[in-house]
Amino acid sequence: MKSIQAWGFLVSRNQYLDYRTVVAPNFMCQAGASSILAKAAEGDLTENGSVVYREIYDSKVGDFTIVFRVIEATAEDTGIPGNGVLKDTFGREIYLIEGIVLRELMPDIIVTQDNIEKVHKHLVKFYYEFWDCTTPASAFSSEHLSLQIDNTSDVCLKYILKPYNFGGKQLQKSEKSSIKKTNSWEFISSDIFAGEISSCAFISDDNLLAIRYDQKIDIWNFSNRRKIHCFSGGKIIFGGYLAPMAINQTGQFIASAMIEGTDCNFVKLWDIKSKQETLIGEHLWTGFHRVKAIAFTPDSKIVASGGGDKTIKLWDIKEEQLELGSLSGHDSEVLCIAISPDGKTLASGDGHGVIKFWDLGKRQESCSIKAGKLSVPINSLAFSPNGQILASGSDDHSIKLWNVKTKKEDCTIGQHSSPVNAVAFSPDGQIIASGGDDYKIRIWELKSKTVILELSGHTKEVKSIAFSPDGQTLVSGSKDRTIRVWQRI
Template identity: 25%
Template sequence: MNAYRFSNLVGAPYRGGNVAFAGGSAALVSPVGNRISVTELRKSECWTLPVENGGDVSRVAVSPNGALLLSIDASGRCILVSLARRILLHRMSFKAPVTALGFSPDGSLFAVAMGRLLQVWRTPGCRKEFMAFQLLHTFSSSHDTITCLGWSPDGNWIICGCKDFAVRIFTLQSNRPVVLSAHRNVVNGVFFTESTEGGIGAYSFSKDGALCHWVFHPAQELPAPALDGADDQGKSRKRQKEDEGLEESDGLVRKEEGKLPVLRPDKGQWELVKKRLFHQHGRLSACDYHSGLNIVVAGFSSGVFGIYQMPDFTCIHLLSISKEKITTAVFNRTGNWVAFGCAKLGQLLVWDWRSETYILKQQGHYFDVNCVAYSPDSQLIATGADDNKVKLWNAASGFCFVTFAEHTNAVTAVLFLAGSNAVLSASLDGTVRAWDLMRYRNFRTFTTPAPTQFVSLAADQSGEIICAGTLDTFQIYVWSMKTARLVDVLSGHEGPVHGLAFSPTDEFLASSSWDKTVRLWDVFEGKGGVETFTHTHDVLTVVYRPDGKQLACSTLDGQIHFWDPIDGLLMGTIEGRRDVAGGRLMSDRRTAANSSSGKCFTTMSYSADGSLLLAGGTSKYICMYDVADQVLLRRFQISHNYSLDGVLDFLNSKRMTAAGPIDLIDDYDSDNEAGVDGQVRGKLGQGLPGAQTNAARPIIRTKCLRISPTGRSWAAATTEGLLIYSMDNLVFDPTDLDMDVTPEAINDALESKRYSRALLLALRLNEPLLIQKCVEAVDISAISDVVSNVSLSYLGTLIDALAQYLEKTPHLEFLLRWCLELCTVHGRTIQSKNRELMPALKSLLKSIASLQEQLATAASKNDYLLHYLCSAPTKSKSVEQSLDLCS
């Protein structure tokens, strides 16, 4: 029970803010609500940090070495996270919204823009200390909000763009900024650039699509005039040292011996070299600059992006990737990939502009997720949402691999068919559709004679009978899976049928309705309703225990009733009103303990063995009960995001005004192109003009719960997205370690030439350097024997290690022999466990494909060189020497 830990957040790969690359440009960090998601592009898998911000994340920054992550929410609360260890290091609050954030090139400092203030802080270390964040400098020379910032390559200058259409350059040695004015709109991108002559310049972008190129001309150092008097001479020498950068008042930057004096932006002249226009429809909404390749990327509000070669401003690519505004764009470290994000549609893309291919293309549900279902082998997850789409996710990697968009209204229920590669979905558009998981198409559509709205779905164990409950006609429709014909219509309920469940052992169908009853139906014999269980309140959902000997249903008064479906007797009742209570709405005039709304369960799920029951509803808690003792075992709080309504338990009087809570007042930002619509995270109704709305504060709730058939994980469809809780959260299995598994034991095994034992110990430790050492030590003739001794549980670890090793090793033939022997010896195992090993295999395939491309390029160049040399006169000694070198 206590082994379940938060594992991943899927269903919404991106919701706003900026994204960043980390870990050698192979990992993409993106905010999702108040959490941080990390996408391993080489391994084709996604995982979410277990730490949470206090609100929706607005800015993220990764240190240059990829070890630290700064995450700041919309209220200015900051957390520092270790990406390698996935733990929280420090917390701090800037007490104001942060509009720009960036690490210095060496990672020792970071700059934060808050309104008109620019602050420079020292980066904390990994050890615990009091007041870890140390403020070094504050600049307050801006006349309006700072929108973007960038560091110079030497880390001494900071360039900022503001809403007052100006660009300011600050230095750590002076409080006087240099103001550059050439733009006619808000500046939303600034970057330093280095010229081939060693000079420094800058690029600045504005929303109207203007790009300004600035170049700095340093002033020539003149000798200080000789002054009479010792005091005057001392002051003159001190002033000269300060101008040269030899001595600074704040002690941030010192001149080292053998290095040139630090340049000052105010001790020279900035020149506008060129001002260019992109001439694209829509405003410039995102941009980035890569100094190594001297290229810029610009994203626009029309969904178009362009890549330009500087300084000639030559267009390399001009493509459309979305119908909405591109909210973020960033290059990776090598510059061959560029990541884009579209907050309104939940799109996250990584584009390889050299090969013109997608490295990553993910789009989550941009409205609330209503339903979730596990496949029989627990490898796939199906979700349906208010955006009329059905998505299939890989449970191991967290990636969406197919989307079905044929429904024309919200999807309310999804279901996998046992023993077949098909998934069913019910929708408010009046159809139930069957999807083929082999060809990814809609091969069955179940309809009714009169239009109706479906809110529940069930199928028998054989998958031959499909049943769906309605919202408006209060009937249950029964179809045949083979013929798609309507077989029967079950009538008897007097309210919406929100719960349907087939018995796992017999042929009875259980249904729950708002008419305060649970009914059992004999579908196959055609006898109709055979049993009715009456309650005192509306019944919200019903589930069968896996052995078919118990029926659980929840009612509007917060109780869970357990029935014996065979004898028709009440087996027990759980009073869950206090368990699910928690969190008050902003419109409530009382605390959560005294509130009477939402204290009931709307979704439940049994574990595979029937010993546990998960229940959730319009609350921040998910309750886990012991079925035998009918007691609460644990409560899971699904989110600590204060941007959601219903997370806080007590009323904060500081947020109250004469017109009511300040969070309910519609604060329209005219500078925001999308306005309030850009902040809506759920499918919320639009209020009347001038009325108080809660569009930016969705209510926290759990709409669907499902435990996987293996019992190792469970999924919850919540306001935050699809939360996955799993028992398999550890990087390595500690039960597989003993006193003999040490690096010394690995070295001893290598010295005695016991390569199989050494590799097995290294795989158990899961240390990449030790695995690499063991792989290199094996003789090429003994690779087959060593590979055959690798157990199946460590096969994925070895494939991952080989994929990472191939990216940086010169021993290509040696490692390719390892890959060949691995596929030859364990080929059948790889085919049988392709879903489990798919992320590792994709990572290995990408590494091999990258090597093939590099070798093909090198071979092509050598071929042209040989043809050129062979065409020259053969009597030349230089040519003969070149041919000898090539041979």
């Protein structure tokens, strides 16, 4: 529980005047910027137990956050003579758009019903005075309130992200496209965990989500955001690391790495339904070099893992977890692995900027590519659903597309302003999502090879992104210890 400064605001109309900012924070009134709220706060009636979260960028008073609800204005609630929902002179029902302003971007804020009711009581007196106004006037000025915020609350929030460009900042062409199309996605929620998020993934079509952080993997019911189980490893002696995680195609198993005993790199398998844990095998102990990559073959028979020992190990999980052999050839740690939809090709990326293609049937290297002029790490690889394209994200800030058949670069689809940590194709193969050290998630259209959308809100590096099986939801995990859920609308 902590106390924060917040300013109440109200946007509404009365019996004579149309919608306008009725109450605004004192700092906005002093800057002559109260009209921002009338533009930024709008919408239909909000459902009970929910509020709208919106981040405002480049305004006259800087970046800030508003959290608000839309409710009916009633005579009984406002103290105005009459009964029932108030109406203007044209007989139209009147809404109160009320909430709080926070003088910074606060993506992890959780506002309770008590907070909203406290603000509502503060604002009603101003609306009473506004009711009989017949000519436009300056907004009433509100002083800051001290609100007790509980980030462990289970209050249901509805988040909508809508960037505004009040500051006159000149945008590049791709950024204009992003701003125009941002409204096609809705920021639904953010949940806080006890450690930095390394992996998040949907579990088949069962409405379950797996989240990996520290030595734990939480299984969540996605519909009500409730944890239903937690798989845990032992206590780490020499410090934590961002471990990988993979879900098999049927949603039965999770594969991941745990550090246990005397700093051993164990690869483990968990049966999601039976909760049974199985030790698959172990990578060589090489100081602090960890298992950095893991993946299932589409038939769920083999798990591939790679890391600091510069090898990729293949494990047969159907036949007593036998090691099938190793794929050797990288001269740097293996940072990422992806397996083609047909299960025939494995692609791996390393710390020196090399991508290797392996024939899984023959268990031998088929091609090696230097991904760029500089030897920068390849952090993420993903095959398109049809298996014809491989996408890569690297420390040179780029997202590149590779022709799987020719093993040649097709194009650089775009860049972040910092290293790219995660790339993922949508199930229909039409878009690619990427996340990076710039705290951003970008959505790229494969056909036009342009960015169509940028999602903001994380306060540290984005390490993982995953589409739901139907492609309508995107989940991102970050070193800020949160997952953020975005939904196509």
